[in-house]
Amino acid sequence: MSARRLTLSTIDGIPLVKPGDDVTSLLLDGLLSSGDSLEDGDILVLAQKIFSKAQNRYVSIADVTPSPEAERLAVEVDKDPRIVELILSESNEVVRHRPGVLIVAHRLGYVMANAGIDASNVAEGGEEDERVLLLPVDPDGDCAQVRDEIKARTGVDVAVIMNDSVGRAWRSGTAGIAIGVAGMPAILDLRGDDDLFGRPLKVSIVGIADELAAAASILQGQAAEGAPAVVIRGYSVAGEHSTGQALIRDKDEDLFR
Amino acid sequence: MSARRLTLSTIDGIPLVKPGDDVTSLLLDGLLSSGDSLEDGDILVLAQKIFSKAQNRYVSIADVTPSPEAERLAVEVDKDPRIVELILSESNEVVRHRPGVLIVAHRLGYVMANAGIDASNVAEGGEEDERVLLLPVDPDGDCAQVRDEIKARTGVDVAVIMNDSVGRAWRSGTAGIAIGVAGMPAILDLRGDDDLFGRPLKVSIVGIADELAAAASILQGQAAEGAPAVVIRGYSVAGEHSTGQALIRDKDEDLFR
Numbered sequence: 001m002s003a004r005r006l007t008l009s010t011i012d013g014i015p016l017v018k019p020g021d022d023v024t025s026l027l028l029d030g031l032l033s034s035g036d037s038l039e040d041g042d043i044l045v046l047a048q049k050i051f052s053k054a055q056n057r058y059v060s061i062a063d064v065t066p067s068p069e070a071e072r073l074a075v076e077v078d079k080d081p082r083i084v085e086l087i088l089s090e091s092n093e094v095v096r097h098r099p100g101v102l103i104v105a106h107r108l109g110y111v112m113a114n115a116g117i118d119a120s121n122v123a124e125g126g127e128e129d130e131r132v133l134l135l136p137v138d139p140d141g142d143c144a145q146v147r148d149e150i151k152a153r154t155g156v157d158v159a160v161i162m163n164d165s166v167g168r169a170w171r172s173g174t175a176g177i178a179i180g181v182a183g184m185p186a187i188l189d190l191r192g193d194d195d196l197f198g199r200p201l202k203v204s205i206v207g208i209a210d211e212l213a214a215a216a217s218i219l220q221g222q223a224a225e226g227a228p229a230v231v232i233r234g235y236s237v238a239g240e241h242s243t244g245q246a247l248i249r250d251k252d253e254d255l256f257r
Numbered sequence: 258m259s260a261r262r263l264t265l266s267t268i269d270g271i272p273l274v275k276p277g278d279d280v281t282s283l284l285l286d287g288l289l290s291s292g293d294s295l296e297d298g299d300i301l302v303l304a305q306k307i308f309s310k311a312q313n314r315y316v317s318i319a320d321v322t323p324s325p326e327a328e329r330l331a332v333e334v335d336k337d338p339r340i341v342e343l344i345l346s347e348s349n350e351v352v353r354h355r356p357g358v359l360i361v362a363h364r365l366g367y368v369m370a371n372a373g374i375d376a377s378n379v380a381e382g383g384e385e386d387e388r389v390l391l392l393p394v395d396p397d398g399d400c401a402q403v404r405d406e407i408k409a410r411t412g413v414d415v416a417v418i419m420n421d422s423v424g425r426a427w428r429s430g431t432a433g434i435a436i437g438v439a440g441m442p443a444i445l446d447l448r449g450d451d452d453l454f455g456r457p458l459k460v461s462i463v464g465i466a467d468e469l470a471a472a473a474s475i476l477q478g479q480a481a482e483g484a485p486a487v488v489i490r491g492y493s494v495a496g497e498h499s500t501g502q503a504l505i506r507d508k509d510e511d512l513f514r
Contacts, residue, residue: 207430
């Protein structure tokens with residue numbers, strides 16, 4: 001029996017994304033220019049930042065007026081109060097904070113530092129033309145839209161995952177997670193399946209879309225390489241579809257909030 | 258420019274592992290029988306359970322006498338007091354508990370449910386011949402040993418990761434993490450690197466061995482398939498080597514312990 005195999009490939013030829021760009025067109029043009037194509041069952045993993053940029057989720061820091069709450073919290077976390085204002089406006093709840101760290105529950109449920117806002121480009125002195133980038137408004141909807149558009153334009157049935165790199169409890173370093181999912185099960189519920197000996201499994205619910213998001217993140221790189229789109233081939237996406245929301249643990253079942 | 262590519266392949270032909278088995282021999286025999294071979298730079302991701310079994314880390318529940326502390330905690334978490342005794346004996350600290358859930362800091366630093374002990378096969382009524390499986394004594398050492406043995410027997414220079422599937426704060430479902438690493442950097446420290454515009458990166462420390470562990474976990478499967486060994490090809494392992502310990506966040510920097 002031959003080995004099971006999974007391949008991950010970057011989609012090359014994607015230009016820097018600008019507000020108003022059509023992500024699906026950029027992906028299909030990139031594939032065309034490199035002579036690649038999609039196949040039924042492929043999983044397309046797309047970096048959050050290209051959606052945020054296409055949707056013009058930039059905010060100019062100079063336009064932000066911090067609330068008294070943001071001013072107060074900014075002192076405690078040692079951040080620009082305007083950034084803190086943006087983080088709070090994108091969040092439902094502050095989960096933890098200390099100097100240099102502000103971990104919140106994003107309005108869509110993800111627990112992450114700084115509500116996923118990319119504020120690394122904001123000069124500490126506060127240059128007035130600096131911009132930050134918020135997460136997309138509706139990552140699950142964006143994934144469903146790309147999936148539908150690819151089906152309409154090419155006839156190919158793919159799954160789409162939007163990923164971001166986030167810090168984690170207990171572990172050093174970031175890992176990719178899925179903040180949007182379409183066309184596949186986001187989690188695998190193996191309860192009822194048996195192990196090799198016909199006994200119940202130790203691990204019964206797998207965060208499969210997070211594992212796929214982490215795998216793509218390896219290729220996407222974090223540095224100047226810039227490979228926002230990865231095609232994963234060889235994983236069966238069979239099963240009832242669910243969204244990125246399925247990967248969020250209910251607050252009342254979460255011992256770490 | 259051609260797309261960058263990562264391939265993950267299972268090593269087939271590995272029999273069920275028994276106490277006393279030599280893991281390296283099983284891997285090399287499996288590769289040989291399927292006509293595959295390793296290449297310099299390959300990353301071998303191996304499931305924790307094959308090491309635990311080879312090292313006979315089984316414990317018969319009937320042989321365990323719970324301490325008063327284990328008896329007390331067992332009531333609170335609604336688990337067999339003998340299992341709780343084993344969890345405590347494998348741990349430095351109880352991090353969270355509630356009925357059905359016992360999350361500890363394993364003696365090696367990993368924060369995980371049940372100290373990583375596979376207790377799923379223990380009947381609730383307590384059949385007296387049931388066994389559970391503890392984590393290996395020294396996962397980093399095991400990885401280094403497999404790496405060294407492969408180098409000695411084949412001349413090939415591979416990295417080795419031991420992975421396990423663990424539950425996570427905030428997220429539903431398990432994901433693979435690296436509990437042992439040899440022959441590569443376990444984390445990527447990109448501080449000092451620039452982004453596409455020459456500005457500092459948003460994400461600067463990547464838990465790369467965890468991402469590789471999660472990727473392999475996709476192929477390893479959780480059910481009857483049973484593919485404990487995965488070869489990852491195409492990722493550059495350049496950089497200063499570190500162990501699985503590098504992936505553990507220092508307790509005094511961890512806001513979730």
